[in-house]
Amino acid sequence: MEPDTRTRILDAAEKLFVAHGLDATTLRMITAGAQANLAAVNYHFGSKEALIEAVFRRRLTWLNEQRIAALDAFEAEAKGAPLKPRQIVEAFFGVAIRMAADKGGGQSFMRLLGRTYTEPTDFIRTFLAEEYAEVIARFNAAFFKALPDVPQEEFLWRFHFMMGALSYAISGADALRLLGPVDDSDPDVLYARLMSFLIGGLRAPLPALLPASQAKPAKKPRTRKAA
Amino acid sequence: MEPDTRTRILDAAEKLFVAHGLDATTLRMITAGAQANLAAVNYHFGSKEALIEAVFRRRLTWLNEQRIAALDAFEAEAKGAPLKPRQIVEAFFGVAIRMAADKGGGQSFMRLLGRTYTEPTDFIRTFLAEEYAEVIARFNAAFFKALPDVPQEEFLWRFHFMMGALSYAISGADALRLLGPVDDSDPDVLYARLMSFLIGGLRAPLPALLPASQAKPAKKPRTRKAA
DNA sequence: GTCAGTTTAAAACGCTTGTTTGAATTTTGA
DNA sequence: TCAAAATTCAAACAAGCGTTTTAAACTGAC
Numbered sequence: 412m413e414p415d416t417r418t419r420i421l422d423a424a425e426k427l428f429v430a431h432g433l434d435a436t437t438l439r440m441i442t443a444g445a446q447a448n449l450a451a452v453n454y455h456f457g458s459k460e461a462l463i464e465a466v467f468r469r470r471l472t473w474l475n476e477q478r479i480a481a482l483d484a485f486e487a488e489a490k491g492a493p494l495k496p497r498q499i500v501e502a503f504f505g506v507a508i509r510m511a512a513d514k515g516g517g518q519s520f521m522r523l524l525g526r527t528y529t530e531p532t533d534f535i536r537t538f539l540a541e542e543y544a545e546v547i548a549r550f551n552a553a554f555f556k557a558l559p560d561v562p563q564e565e566f567l568w569r570f571h572f573m574m575g576a577l578s579y580a581i582s583g584a585d586a587l588r589l590l591g592p593v594d595d596s597d598p599d600v601l602y603a604r605l606m607s608f609l610i611g612g613l614r615a616p617l618p619a620l621l622p623a624s625q626a627k628p629a630k631k632p633r634t635r636k637a638a
Numbered sequence: 639m640e641p642d643t644r645t646r647i648l649d650a651a652e653k654l655f656v657a658h659g660l661d662a663t664t665l666r667m668i669t670a671g672a673q674a675n676l677a678a679v680n681y682h683f684g685s686k687e688a689l690i691e692a693v694f695r696r697r698l699t700w701l702n703e704q705r706i707a708a709l710d711a712f713e714a715e716a717k718g719a720p721l722k723p724r725q726i727v728e729a730f731f732g733v734a735i736r737m738a739a740d741k742g743g744g745q746s747f748m749r750l751l752g753r754t755y756t757e758p759t760d761f762i763r764t765f766l767a768e769e770y771a772e773v774i775a776r777f778n779a780a781f782f783k784a785l786p787d788v789p790q791e792e793f794l795w796r797f798h799f800m801m802g803a804l805s806y807a808i809s810g811a812d813a814l815r816l817l818g819p820v821d822d823s824d825p826d827v828l829y830a831r832l833m834s835f836l837i838g839g840l841r842a843p844l845p846a847l848l849p850a851s852q853a854k855p856a857k858k859p860r861t862r863k864a865a
Numbered sequence: 866g867t868c869a870g871t872t873t874a875a876a877a878c879g880c881t882t883g884t885t886t887g888a889a890t891t892t893t894g895a
Numbered sequence: 896t897c898a899a900a901a902t903t904c905a906a907a908c909a910a911g912c913g914t915t916t917t918a919a920a921c922t923g924a925c
Contacts, residue, residue, distance in 0.1 A: 416872080432759065434661035438913065448874055453914060455872090526756045529809050532659070551818070564820055565831070571814045572803040572835045579802025580795075582756050587798045591778070593791055603845035604792070608799045611842025618830035643902080665883060675904050680884060682902095 417455045419445035422516065425466050429519045433463060433527070433535075464538055467527075470510075470520045471539075475546040477506045482549060493557040500609050503550055504577055508605060511581045512598030525578030565617060573609050580605045644682045646672040649743065652693050656746040660690060660754070660762075691765055694754075697737075697747045698766075702773040704733045709776060720784040727836050730777055731804055735832060738808045739825030752805030792844060800836050807832045 414422070423444035427436040438459060442449045456462040481502035485494050511521035527535060547570075554566050579587075580601060587593050595601055641649070650671035654663040665686060669676045683689040708729035712721050738748035754762060774797075781793050806814075807828060814820050822828055 432661070432757070434659070435759070437911080439911090448872095449913095450875090450915080451873070459913065529753045529806065530659070532662070547818075563818065567814060567818050567820055568807075568828075568831050569835055571806050572832065575802035575804070575806025576799040576839070577802070579756065579798050579805070587794060591774075591790065591794050593794055600845075601795075604795050605799065607842045607845040608796055608839040612803070612835040612839035615834045615838025618827075618834040664881080666881090675902095676883095677885080677905090678903075686883065 416445065416447045416451055420447055420452060420455060420462070421466055421469060424462055425516065425523065426519055428463075428466065429523045433530070433532075460534055463535070466520075467524070467538065468542070470517065471524070471542050474506065474510055475542065477510075478503055478546050479549055481506055482553060486553070494553055496554070496557055496613055497610055499550060499553050499557060500573070500606070500613060503546075504573065504605065504609060505602070507577060508580075508598065508602045512602070522582040525582040528574065528578060561617065569613055572612060576605065576608060576612070643672065643674045643678055647674055647679060647682060647689070648693055648696060651689055652743065652750065653746055655690070655693065656750045660757070660759075687761055690762070693747075694751070694765065695769070697744065698751070698769050701733065701737055702769065704737075705730055705773050706776055708733055709780060713780070721780055723781070723784055723840055724837055726777060726780050726784060727800070727833070727840060730773075731800065731832070731836060732829070734804060735807075735825065735829045739829070749809040752809040755801065755805060788844070796840055799839060803832065803835060803839070 413419075420441060424436070424441045427440055427444060430436075431440075438452050439449055441462075442451055445451070452459065452462055456465055482494075482499070485498045485502055507521065510517040512518065528539065530536065550570075551563070551566065554561075554570075555563060558566075587595075640646075647668060651663070651668045654667055654671060657663075658667075665679050666676060668689075669678055672678070679686065679689055683692055709721075709726070712725045712729055734748065737744040739745065755766065757763065777797075778790070778793065781788075781797075782790060785793075814822075
């Protein structure tokens with residue numbers, strides 16, 4: 412059974428946005444790919460901007476619900492005790508990686524999302540901020556409970572770094588391939604690679620925030636300062 | 639002394655590309671910002687694509703020369719002995735962070751570069767691949783010498799993850815600010831934060847490439863830890 | 866079969882884009 | 896000083912954009 416026009420447009424737009432970017436993808440490309448008339452986009456969505464939002468919302472809402480559900484599951488299991496940092500990372504990034512491994516559309520969407528997160532366009536930034544507000548608040552709280560000694564701002568930065576690594580992990584296999592032969596065929600392997608890296612970064616010792624342009628202590632004592 | 643038209647165009651284009659992206663920045667915006675005539679871009683550069691390349695080449699060539707110089711300095715100091723991973727990371731990412739801290743143009747350029755690295759446009763991808771080829775080869779070799787037990791591919795991935803973290807560190811302070819109050823005014827602090835995170839991720843234990851979810855034969859049976 | 870409501874179709878709209886033109890102006894070199 | 900070269904300028908170009916319009920083709924309920 413052929414999906415209806417609206418769905419075909421969403422699918423075609425998603426793929427084209429990944430391949431060419433938001434601006435470079437024209438409505439004519441989209442409607443051609445969806446085998447629909449040019450006017451169909453404005454009929455079903457109202458405008459190109461609204462279509463972009465619809466493309467993102469379709470996947471992103473579900474993705475963040477999954478993230479919160481994963482966090483809920485861990486917290487229920489912990490019965491009030493703080494979670495392990497590894498569990499928090501797993502709940503947030505594991506879900507994303509798994510969605511990125513889904514060949515049925517999720518893959519191309521995640522590549523788009525990672526690239527769009529730093530997009531300067533206003534309406535996208537505000538839209539993403541709204542979509543992410545709740546999930547970030549939840550994970551921020553969970554992390555603060557798990558590691559009360561780590562300053563909130565330090566966590567935000569590390570979370571941000573992790574988002575960057577995730578973004579490149581998902582969207583940048585092509586860029587990586589320019590540097591040498593790599594294999595990104597197995598999502599489980601990518602997942603293991605990224606998780607190892609993320610946990611390592613998250614648990615790194617807190618930086619000595621002195622304006623020290625000179626030598627810093629190369630190694631810290633094995634006290635678990637950061638994580 | 640007023641810079642000549644060509645330079646004014648490069649400066650204006652760089653700032654506008656950062657603020658609005660490559661596509662969304664029009665030649666009319668650029669020439670207006672440079673106080674030049676619309677035709678000046680095509681006269682001095684030939685086309686908008688050529689202007690984009692010129693904007694990138696002006697900074698990127700110098701940046702990668704600095705990176706290689708930093709690596710040379712460390713290797714001269716080591717007198718043939720392998721470098722410490724920390725030094726390799728410092729040579730590559732430290733230079734970038736320092737350039738990102740430079741208010742005199744370097745800052746805005748680095749925000750642009752980080753965002754562009756995952757750009758899907760063909761001519762940019764091939765251009766960046768050329769510009770990066772030498773420096774990547776050098777750093778890849780240095781890292782392999784330092785940590786011969788870490789598979790090349792694993793290093794490439796971790797390098798890629800680090801690039802993602804760097805990219806977000808530089809270009810994404812605005813995005814981060816949507817999640818909570820952060821302070822990115824002191825580049826030394828950002829440098830310390832990112833370096834700590836990167837080293838932590840780089841030195842993380844190698845992932846057990848056996849997928850935990852289901853039984854799937856790992857590609858390389860390797861149990862040793864990284865770094 | 867009829868008819869309202871929904872969806873598709875083809876064509877054109879106004880506008881902006883990068884680029885080109887050809888003349889005016891400034892700069893250069895002997 | 897003066898012609899030649901380099902640069903700037905205003906204006907126009909064709910092409911492509913997102914959007915709108917108007918009519919035709921469906922769809923399901925009665």
